[in-house]
Amino acid sequence: MNLQTEINELFVKQQDEWEQLKKAIEQLDKIREKEFSWGDTFTVRVQFNPARMTSTAAKTDKEAVEKRPCFLCETNRPLLQRGVPFLGKYSILCNPFPILRNHVTIPIHSHVPQRIRNKTGDILTLTEELPDYIVFYNGPKCGASAPDHFHLQAGLKTSLLLQGDNALRSCLTIESENRKETEELFEDVYQYLRHCQPEEEEPMMNVIAFTEENKYKLHLYPRRAHRPRHYYEEGSRQLLISPGALDMAGLIISVREEDFDKIERQDIEEIYSQVSMPVI
Numbered sequence: 157m158n159l160q161t162e163i164n165e166l167f168v169k170q171q172d173e174w175e176q177l178k179k180a181i182e183q184l185d186k187i188r189e190k191e192f193s194w195g196d197t198f199t200v201r202v203q204f205n206p207a208r209m210t211s212t213a214a215k216t217d218k219e220a221v222e223k224r225p226c227f228l229c230e231t232n233r234p235l236l237q238r239g240v241p242f243l244g245k246y247s248i249l250c251n252p253f254p255i256l257r258n259h260v261t262i263p264i265h266s267h268v269p270q271r272i273r274n275k276t277g278d279i280l281t282l283t284e285e286l287p288d289y290i291v292f293y294n295g296p297k298c299g300a301s302a303p304d305h306f307h308l309q310a311g312l313k314t315s316l317l318l319q320g321d322n323a324l325r326s327c328l329t330i331e332s333e334n335r336k337e338t339e340e341l342f343e344d345v346y347q348y349l350r351h352c353q354p355e356e357e358e359p360m361m362n363v364i365a366f367t368e369e370n371k372y373k374l375h376l377y378p379r380r381a382h383r384p385r386h387y388y389e390e391g392s393r394q395l396l397i398s399p400g401a402l403d404m405a406g407l408i409i410s411v412r413e414e415d416f417d418k419i420e421r422q423d424i425e426e427i428y429s430q431v432s433m434p435v436i
């Protein structure tokens with residue numbers, strides 16, 4: 157059985173036995189969204205998704221992370237959550253707080269920090285086995301709510317999530333039919349970004365990976381801030397938005413209705429300019 161079929165079957169089974177997941181997926185059908193366009197070139201969709209509050213408001217500083225039980229370690233996962241094994245070292249799990257159709261979280265078995273270097277091979281294998289999906293990575297300071305446990309995510313592809321570079325934020329595209337070349341190009345870009353942010357343990361980035369027309373494609377979003385200024389404002393000026401890979405691609409998650417109602421084009425432009433790192 158191929159991996160996509162296995163995941164489809166996992167979703168069917170898990171919705172039968174895990175009420176919380178079933179409700180969360182039903183909720184996704186009723187979710188409110190609104191769109192903004194910049195000419196014909198770029199669209200941003202804002203999704204009102206209150207179930208993402210825990211993730212958006214997650215404290216990811218070292219102290220807070222060390223104090224809480226890691227929710228990606230097998231012993232702390234929901235009792236009803238089952239997984240599909242991948243490469244003998246990952247579990248593919250239905251995400252109980254979905255943003256996308258067939259949204260899965262893919263933690264590695266061991267409790268090791270969120271670092272992408274040397275994981276590109278695993279990412280490319282996933283994109284080969286999941287041609288209908290995007291696979292995405294949030295750096296430890298770029299939207300990952302578990303910066304202490306390596307994990308990837310994936311969900312069904314939509315054209316909105318495949319948008320490349322545009323005037324609002326940077327996106328570096330790596331594209332090749334050759335797997336080895338893709339990995340080497342990623343390493344080159346990684347080293348360049350590392351040079352730009354020598355103080356960071358890992359250059360700040362989000363990555364969206366997929367296959368298209370028999371090519372591997374990686375969209376890298378270099379970052380200069382974890383969260384925009386709006387996140388830290390108070391009262392009516394605050395917008396509780398904590399961008400990850402999907403937000404950088406063009407799907408912005410708003411966890412509070414008041415933010416969803418008031419967010420405007422200018423806020424979106426400001427958010428991108430604050431968190432995205434310009435590259436030459």
Ligand SMILES: [Zn+2]
Binds near residue numbers: 226227266
């Ligand atoms: Zn863990």
